[in-house]
Amino acid sequence: MWQDMVTLEIPVADKILRTVLVYVVIVALFRFTGKRGLANMNTFDFVVIFLLSNVVQNAVIGADYSLLGGIIGATTLVAVNALLNRWLASDEHAARLLEGSSTTVVRDGKLVRSALRRLGLRSGEVSQAVRVQTGGTVRTVERGSLEPDGRLLIVPLPSAQQATRGDIDRLEQRLAAIEQLVRERGAR
Numbered sequence: 001m002w003q004d005m006v007t008l009e010i011p012v013a014d015k016i017l018r019t020v021l022v023y024v025v026i027v028a029l030f031r032f033t034g035k036r037g038l039a040n041m042n043t044f045d046f047v048v049i050f051l052l053s054n055v056v057q058n059a060v061i062g063a064d065y066s067l068l069g070g071i072i073g074a075t076t077l078v079a080v081n082a083l084l085n086r087w088l089a090s091d092e093h094a095a096r097l098l099e100g101s102s103t104t105v106v107r108d109g110k111l112v113r114s115a116l117r118r119l120g121l122r123s124g125e126v127s128q129a130v131r132v133q134t135g136g137t138v139r140t141v142e143r144g145s146l147e148p149d150g151r152l153l154i155v156p157l158p159s160a161q162q163a164t165r166g167d168i169d170r171l172e173q174r175l176a177a178i179e180q181l182v183r184e185r186g187a188r
Contacts, residue, residue, distance in 0.1 A: 009064035012072060019076040022056050027084075031098060099148035106130070106144030109157065119146055129154060136160050 008015070060073050088095040105115045111123055123138075129152040130138055138144075140160035145153050156162075 005067040007066055008069055008072075009066065010062045010069070014062065015064065015069055015072045016076050018062055019060050019073045020080055022059050023077060023080050026052070026056065027098070031100070095148075102145040102147050102153070104143060104145050105152070106138055106141045106154070108143075109139040109141055111138060115146075121146065126152065134160065134162070 061069060084098075088098060103115050103119060105112050105119070105121060105126055111126060115121075116123060116126070126144060127138055130136060130141055130144065133152075133154045134140065134156045136156060140156055141154055142157045143155045147153055
């Protein structure tokens with residue numbers, strides 16, 4: 001029994017190469033299908049992700065079902081991912097090439113329909129993100145963009161921006177000054 005767990009059916013180099021190649025292909029597939037795949041997963045996206053791991057399983061493990069083979073594959077995936085993340089963090093050109101750049105989806109309170117079509121985003125998804133982030137509507141947005149990591153970044157119009165901590169601090173100071181004046185006049 002223990003022998004079966006640690007006996008590799010394929011060479012370690014083959015196992016590592018298979019894992020790296022499948023990783024590269026999946027990264028490329030996600031890159032070419034766009035940022036929307038990472039933004040807000042709907043039911044269909046979840047099903048694809050869920051089934052994708054099963055579809056590529058045999059390509060990664062080959063004819064090797066050993067515990068050691070699984071550990072080698074898992075270690076390779078984690079190591080390749082860590083190396084890629086470090087590379088992208090230190091090389092802006094590579095990051096732009098592999099991850100892409102942000103895409104404007106809202107400009108001056110209006111949806112950029114061509115960008116939504118290209119990204120496969122529905123206007124309702126953008127409206128929901130605006131409501132969650134600002135409490136407003138698309139009309140109150142100066143700029144909205146889908147970032148390479150799939151996040152929707154919303155910048156409200158100056159007139160629609162909410163109070164900052166500094167605004168609240170200034171109001172509290174003015175209120176304290178008014179209260180002090182009222183107390184002084186009431187004491188007379």
